[in-house]
Amino acid sequence: MTQTQLERKREQFWDTAPAFEGRLEVWQALRLACDSNDGQLAHAILASAGATVPSLRIVDGVYDDHGACYTIPQYCLSEPTNLISDRASGAAKTVDAQASMDSGLRTAVVGSPSVAALGSPIPIYRYDSDSTSIMSASPL
Numbered sequence: 199m200t201q202t203q204l205e206r207k208r209e210q211f212w213d214t215a216p217a218f219e220g221r222l223e224v225w226q227a228l229r230l231a232c233d234s235n236d237g238q239l240a241h242a243i244l245a246s247a248g249a250t251v252p253s254l255r256i257v258d259g260v261y262d263d264h265g266a267c268y269t270i271p272q273y274c275l276s277e278p279t280n281l282i283s284d285r286a287s288g289a290a291k292t293v294d295a296q297a298s299m300d301s302g303l304r305t306a307v308v309g310s311p312s313v314a315a316l317g318s319p320i321p322i323y324r325y326d327s328d329s330t331s332i333m334s335a336s337p338l
Contacts, residue, residue, distance in 0.1 A: 200284045208274050215268075224249050224262045232256065232274055 199207075216225040227247030231240035244251065248263035257275055260268045 220266045
């Protein structure tokens with residue numbers, strides 16, 4: 199996963215999480231607290247929104263004053279140690295695209311963007327450029 203992909207995944211989480219459960223103002227406070235590098239500031243932000251962290255670890259869950267639980271995925275809380283640089287990822291995509299063009303195959307990705315963004319494996323089907331028959335299918 200590249201830094202850009204990680205940022206997109208985080209944005210997707212923060213944009214969609216409030217729609218499923220909890221109060222918007224608590225989600226906003228959680229985002230500010232998670233983006234803060236200052237532990238005291240993060241604590242003050244959560245306290246001002248009426249949120250508590252019983253285990254002292256945000257990843258274990260945060261509760262508001264109505265008892266609703268807010269769960270933040272680990273990828274929103276820390277940087278993975280094995281991120282691929284965006285530059286290296288771009289070079290690999292260019293090589294793959296060129297190889298696909300050279301072999302006379304067209305590649306179509308099947309699946310909804312939301313599934314792909316969540317990192318679920320989706321099948322890639324390769325079609326012969328002279329016909330509509332499927333030559334191979336493999337998950338990402």
